[in-house]
Amino acid sequence: MYKVKEVSSIVGVSVRTLHHYDRIGLLEPETTTPSGYRLYTDQNLERLQQILFFKEMDFSLQEIKEILDRPDFDRKKALKTHKEVLLKKKNRIEKMIKTVNKTLASIEGGIKMENKEMFNGFDMKEIEEHQAKYAEEAKQKYGESYEKTIQKTKNYTKEDWKNITEEANGIYNKLASRMEFGPEDEQAQKAIHEWRQHITKYYYECTIDVFRGLGDMYVADVRFTNNIDKNKDGLAEFMKQAMHVYCDKHTD
Amino acid sequence: MYKVKEVSSIVGVSVRTLHHYDRIGLLEPETTTPSGYRLYTDQNLERLQQILFFKEMDFSLQEIKEILDRPDFDRKKALKTHKEVLLKKKNRIEKMIKTVNKTLASIEGGIKMENKEMFNGFDMKEIEEHQAKYAEEAKQKYGESYEKTIQKTKNYTKEDWKNITEEANGIYNKLASRMEFGPEDEQAQKAIHEWRQHITKYYYECTIDVFRGLGDMYVADVRFTNNIDKNKDGLAEFMKQAMHVYCDKHTD
DNA sequence: CGTAATCTATGACGTATGGTTAGAGTCAAC
DNA sequence: GTTGACTCTAACCATACGTCATAGATTACG
Structure with a gap:
């Protein structure tokens, strides 16, 4: 006692x-x-x-x-459920660590990230703005379609953005779920095609060459990589590869 | 607005x-x-x-x-600090996941773990009881030394247990740190020798044969494995091997 | 223009897991 | 019997909001 x-x-x-x-x-x-x-x-x-x-x-x-x-309580089930929770937590933490690492790298590398890009990953608005930026980014490299993009995106309502974002997320998810099958996977290629159409529809005419360049940018520019990898780690790289595969096929 | x-x-x-x-x-x-x-x-x-x-x-x-x-706030430092925290969290969660996995495995394998062994790892008392159990476990297989063990362990004070536990942990750590050098590593063998003496001193006379059997038990009985592997993953297996090496050398 | 639906504001209590006093009784030792 | 270590209950504090309740403001619609 x-x-x-x-x-x-x-x-x-x-x-x-x-x-x-x-x-x-x-x-x-x-x-x-x-x-x-x-x-x-x-x-x-x-x-x-x-x-x-x-x-x-x-x-x-x-x-x-x-x-x-409750002695009859199903511990096994409870434990399994909790394992899921733990795994999710782990993933979240890993993501955070990566974000921190990247942020640190940027600071040390003297790469000046704007706050907006530095503190991303937490909401729709951010994603929206990022996507607007994608367009802007692409425009600077591929000049011509600039005006069109601006025209298009400027008039989108919040409702529009929400839909666009949702569609984009759908595509990301599809891609993320096919990563294990490699960049040439048929489903993945279909999703990549959707992605290109998505961009064309909502942002600017995405020619094959622009599309290929965009893929490269996804891994070359931390801001893109960060944002895409929020969906799944390594997704940016995967998308780049899949986009290359796609572009090689479609001389278009 | x-x-x-x-x-x-x-x-x-x-x-x-x-x-x-x-x-x-x-x-x-x-x-x-x-x-x-x-x-x-x-x-x-x-x-x-x-x-x-x-x-x-x-x-x-x-x-x-x-x-x-605070505009002068040192974000870099804050981020670094927080990265540490995140890493620790991650480790903790990984440990939890492992525990859950092992628990699930035990449940599924029909291995009936007593609650005590199932829910261990959170305090001294537990460790103490485990170690007492080791002795008990050994006794049931090697009958004779039973009485002696009981005699010994029964009179230990909390202070004693604390010291014993500390000593044991010291040995575990030594062993864990030599795992990479294989079971025949000299330092490891020295630690194994200490381990045997530790058991003899505090629990029961640990003959070579008992010691060898004990080693086997470390990997055969989940309760032992779990408990030992809390120090480092794979330590139980390593100890078993090292104990075999030790016993082969010491006909004693 | 009137009214209903929607939005906004403040205020206040609830939740979860204890930490932290505070006042007061209890127990063992010297 | 006095001291010191322990114990009890009660009650307030902190975190980060959720959840009403009540009431005023705005907008939409017929």
């Missing part, structure tokens, strides 16, 4: 935490002394272990309570 | 959040209409971008405020 302080130092949780768990009924001491001191048994400690385990797994105390109090 | 709802749908944060950010002075709208409506500029949106970026990095709103309000 352990008193709070003992449990605290043995297990490494605060006394307050034990009070808290008691109050919410997550971990009630086996008994109490006449004077009200909480007395924990080894069994209680085991339960505490389990609580800590699930807590480490980011279950909420409420969830933990439910899990531990 | 955007009103709250617009900002909300453009950027993807709730109106309440905007209210909140306004109240705490993190993001104040450029102006308000006579009737008190908040009006945000594009500049405000940019700041919001930055806020979201840092939030994603797990800075608190307070910290973000300080960062954004």
